[in-house]
Amino acid sequence: MSARLVFLGRLEDVAGTSQLDVAVGPLQRVLATLDPNLAVALLEDRVRVALNGALLSERGGIVLEDGDELAFLPPVSGG
Amino acid sequence: MSARLVFLGRLEDVAGTSQLDVAVGPLQRVLATLDPNLAVALLEDRVRVALNGALLSERGGIVLEDGDELAFLPPVSGG
Amino acid sequence: MPRDVRLLTEPIEPAAEQFAFAMAHPAAGGIASFLGQVRCDEGVEALELRHYGPLTLPGMEALADQALERWDLDGLLVIHRSGRMFPGDAIVLVAAAARHRRDAFAAAEFVMDHLKSESWFWKRELAEGGWRWIEPRRQDFDDIARWN
Amino acid sequence: MPRDVRLLTEPIEPAAEQFAFAMAHPAAGGIASFLGQVRCDEGVEALELRHYGPLTLPGMEALADQALERWDLDGLLVIHRSGRMFPGDAIVLVAAAARHRRDAFAAAEFVMDHLKSESWFWKRELAEGGWRWIEPRRQDFDDIARWN
Numbered sequence: 036m037s038a039r040l041v042f043l044g045r046l047e048d049v050a051g052t053s054q055l056d057v058a059v060g061p062l063q064r065v066l067a068t069l070d071p072n073l074a075v076a077l078l079e080d081r082v083r084v085a086l087n088g089a090l091l092s093e094r095g096g097i098v099l100e101d102g103d104e105l106a107f108l109p110p111v112s113g114g
Numbered sequence: 115m116s117a118r119l120v121f122l123g124r125l126e127d128v129a130g131t132s133q134l135d136v137a138v139g140p141l142q143r144v145l146a147t148l149d150p151n152l153a154v155a156l157l158e159d160r161v162r163v164a165l166n167g168a169l170l171s172e173r174g175g176i177v178l179e180d181g182d183e184l185a186f187l188p189p190v191s192g193g
Numbered sequence: 194m195p196r197d198v199r200l201l202t203e204p205i206e207p208a209a210e211q212f213a214f215a216m217a218h219p220a221a222g223g224i225a226s227f228l229g230q231v232r233c234d235e236g237v238e239a240l241e242l243r244h245y246g247p248l249t250l251p252g253m254e255a256l257a258d259q260a261l262e263r264w265d266l267d268g269l270l271v272i273h274r275s276g277r278m279f280p281g282d283a284i285v286l287v288a289a290a291a292r293h294r295r296d297a298f299a300a301a302e303f304v305m306d307h308l309k310s311e312s313w314f315w316k317r318e319l320a321e322g323g324w325r326w327i328e329p330r331r332q333d334f335d336d337i338a339r340w341n
Numbered sequence: 342m343p344r345d346v347r348l349l350t351e352p353i354e355p356a357a358e359q360f361a362f363a364m365a366h367p368a369a370g371g372i373a374s375f376l377g378q379v380r381c382d383e384g385v386e387a388l389e390l391r392h393y394g395p396l397t398l399p400g401m402e403a404l405a406d407q408a409l410e411r412w413d414l415d416g417l418l419v420i421h422r423s424g425r426m427f428p429g430d431a432i433v434l435v436a437a438a439a440r441h442r443r444d445a446f447a448a449a450e451f452v453m454d455h456l457k458s459e460s461w462f463w464k465r466e467l468a469e470g471g472w473r474w475i476e477p478r479r480q481d482f483d484d485i486a487r488w489n
Binding site for chain 4: 207208209211212215219220221222223224225226227228229230232233280281292294295297298301302305309336
Binding site for chain 3: 120122123124126127164166167169183185187188189190191
């Protein structure tokens with residue numbers, strides 16, 4: 036039973052990896068198991084999240100279930 | 115001793131030719147020798163004239179000399 | 194060569210020209226371009242553009258110089274056909290290379306608007322067996338007024 | 342096919358794409374296009390764009406649909422690279438075919454402005470031996486505000 040966190044842009048550098056498999060459960064509890072620097076970076080206001088490819092308007096109350104993919108999206112700088 | 119009149123755009127249809135060699139002399143006298151329909155079309159306000167490749171701001175007092183080329187330019191419709 | 198202005202009486206090859214222009218300006222961040230072609234509709238069988246040698250190309254060159262003065266461009270390409278064309282043929286190709294996207298777009302659009310309404314070309318169309326001279330369109334004057 | 346939207350991890354061939362697009366839209370009076378490429382200056386040795394599969398291409402498609410709704414277009418081409426690129430490589434190619442010149446220019450510029458500031462790409466540059474993530478530019482937000 037695991038979920039996957041995906042880190043885009045500079046968050047990948049902070050995490051040292053582009054994705055990380057984590058235990059399921061409430062997001063807050065998952066974040067608490069991470070390196071504090073990474074957890075702080077992921078919680079920045081400008082970072083948006085997408086659960087299984089769908090953007091979330093806010094991230095309160097997220098509970099990761101088996102097979103979920105949660106992506107952390109910092110401000111874009113494309114094109 | 116002759117000068118050349120050049121007719122652009124629809125003026126070519128009115129003249130039945132794209133250019134016409136004429137006697138030298140004051141433009142008014144030259145125009146009087148042309149078919150009246152053509153003379154009227156050439157004198158329209160929107161028709162500009164270029165003498166030897168230089169646009170004239172007005173056409174009062176033009177006197178054609180040997181080898182001159184006077185072009186009659188109706189409104190453009192390019193591109 | 195920042196300015197490449199040509200009046201062609203033979204077919205324009207837009208893809209080859211755009212390729213060469215991009216190759217010539219590798220340092221530019223962007224290239225905006227416009228290709229105008231003879232429409233394949235409305236029963237127009239052919240189109241003819243006439244120009245006046247002493248005025249037309251010099252006028253195009255002066256227009257290109259205005260655009261180069263007004264925007265910060267790495268290069269500007271202006272190619273216009275004269276002569277007889279058929280549906281699908283290219284009439285005009287304009288391309289502007291610039292460091293900044295906005296400059297490239299504005300310069301290309303400025304050149305097109307002025308070519309359409311102020312350059313020394315006269316156009317006639319062949320439809321239903323007859324040639325008809327085209328008068329300037331009101332829209333063309335509105336387009337050009339934006340730049341004043 | 343009026344809408345052709347692609348996310349490529351291999352090099353874009355702009356000339357071939359522009360040629361094919363013009364061939365596909367012979368009835369259009371004009372085609373406005375924009376080619377963005379990696380600049381050959383400022384010591385940038387390479388550039389990398391990352392995308393997020395579930396969001397990036399769907400977002401580009403939604404953007405193309407917005408442009409097709411807003412302007413009267415015969416066709417719209419949007420190709421964006423992802424992955425590692427080097428100076429001179431094409432990053433993005435947008436082309437809009439329309440009956441009216443103004444529509445083609447506006448649609449191409451609208452798509453470019455939104456790709457730059459709202460599409461799901463993250464960019465980093467290699468310079469002086471190190472990679473550096475690029476933050477969004479103030480200018481990009483100003484550009485997009487024009488369309489509201």
